[in-house]
Amino acid sequence: MKHLFKSSPWWIVIGVLLFLFEMPAYALNEELKVAFVTGLPPYQFLDESQNPVGMHIDILNAIARENDLMIEYIPMKSKRESIEAFNKGKVDLVLGTLLSDKTYYKGSTTSEISSSKLYMIALKDYWETNPNLSNGRAVAVYEYDTVNYYLVSSLGAIRYIVTGNQEEVMEVAKKGRADLIIGVKNSILYQLRQDSIEDKYTTIHNNIDTISYGMIVHENSGNLLHVLNNGIASLRSSSEYEKILNKWIVTDDQDYWKKIVKPYIYFLVFIAFCSMIYIIVSYNINKLLKNQVDRKTGELSAANLELEKRLQQIEAESDLRSRIIEFSLGGMVLVDCSFNIIFINKVALSFARIEQNPVRQNLLDFPVLGEIMKPLSDHIFKGEHSLENQTCRLMTDDETRTFRYNITQTYECGKISGALFTIVDITGEEIEKQKIFEKEKNLALSRLVAGIAHEIRNPLMSIRTFATLINTRGDEKDFQSDFAEFVPRETDRIDMLIQGLIDYAKPVKGDIEEVLVKDIIKDCLYLTKTMKKNKQIELETDIDDHLCITVNSNQIRQVIINIILNSLESMEKRLTLHPDSISKPLIMKISAYAHRSSAVITITDQGMGMDGTKLKKCTEPFFTTKEKGTGLGLALSKQYVEENGGTLVINSKELDYTSIQLIFRRENP
16 A cells, blocks of 8 residues: 555656547647638628628637637638538538537537627618507518527518628618518628628617627547637737727727717817917918018009009000001001901001091991902901901992902900901012013023924925926816815814914903813823923823813913913923933823812823922922022912812822822802
8 A cells, every 4th residue: 555655656757648638639830721601791701802800800810829829721612501611521520510500510618709689671672661660561581590480470570581691781781672671780780881882771789699609620620629729818908809899890880980989089189280370370360461561552652653664665566556547558448346446547548539538437327448348348257267368359430459468356355256367468469470470481481482383284284295396286176175185184283283373372350250170181191291291191081071170261271271381391301301210201281170079180291290398499489400490389379279269289299190189169060
């Protein structure tokens, strides 16, 4: 006995060790496989990146950090799936189970990690029409195992829908399939706030029951259960649990603070801040005002002196403007919207043959000025409207005079108040321009005469041959027949050449009339074909036989002849200077066609062409690339086209082509 007594401590130690070895212990250096059922925000759910998040996740992570545990989270879609995985040993523990669910799992539950009230809410619209659930048709939705059927019935819901988690509860409610929601308060509130629909629901029962969440581990994992329970107790006694709770759960106190107290305090702080700012600003303003008053008084005196000087300057400038207008070389008239004269200078008075001041009289009643303005009177004050560099011809004192005028709207307080009418007599300028054009035309005429002289020689030789044979073969019937055919034909040929030359030599004056484009081009080609001496130049035409334009035909004929002569000269120059760049005959193409409401005449040649600089300047007066050119051909051609309501467009590429388009408006498109 004595020996046994002395040896008993060793037996006790050995017995304890054997007991510990018999109890399965969890190796803390192994990775824990943790199952959790999703769909319980804010406790445990998957975020947008499918990562596990929530209050329970944070709690287990905190315990794992303190105890050097490694965790692998395995999300489950349903409680049934988690039960099956746990009972088959596929996972080490299940997170976030109801403590009342331990009968489903073959394991042991930990201490409570969180809890929440179970409450019932309804849509405000439904509750207002059924305040006591009196119709007996209310449909409730709740998560399986959170509340029993008898309690649901006692709350007034005869029918019910059971779901697998709290997210499904909300989905059913949002689809309008249920009138009442019986759910975990913290989870339902979280989802309502996430969807910003909290104000659409009202609370019917705020505290139906309390449910608690924990974890379940296998029955033979006593060491793990011990670690988890100690971790839960340690965490709940620390401030970290409060941080996790406040991160995910909004309590009634916090809600009251956020909704009522906090905004009120912010308002009071704002009022106090504004009051302080007001006091500081008022003090500084009062302090500054005294200095400002003294400074402004001095500035006001200086400003008055400056204003007096400015007024004197304005009066001087106004007087200068009046003198400039009064003694301007052009006529100026300012009228109101009824065309009553507000101001008129001496030149305009002379145009209208007015001796007395006609202020406040109607401009339309006076000659020249009224004649120009009358056709424009219906639309000159409609919308934004101005006319620049317009020309017109009027018969005055048995002679035709040409005027250039501009009309610009005037404004007062953002509204049209009248118009400024400026007019210049350009009759002398037009006469000089015509003289220059006649000189240009005479140069072209001399070239045409040389070509026509050669062209006339051929029919004259035919006529002379027949004349010499009259004496010897005059009685022959065949000779008489040939004579009757060839001599009149050759005579007509000479007549057409001479008539074309006469028409070209005529002055450009003429009436505007509707003419066929093909007739004008035919005349021009007949007259200029004598100038085509090189066989490497070919002519192509594509002319609409029915295309008409309303123009001064003499002016347009001279424009086309001038362009054709320039094209022929350009192609001959290219053949002379750049023969190596030419592998086939050069082509001059003349086309005339209708395009929408316009008639287009296009003359294209494959001559020297022009670079960008020459193309920009080619219609400027006195610009020329010819040794003996005047530089007025294209300038006056452009003017004639525009006087006939048309547009002249030129495109060119050096050593490639030049294309000139004459575009006119068609009267009857």
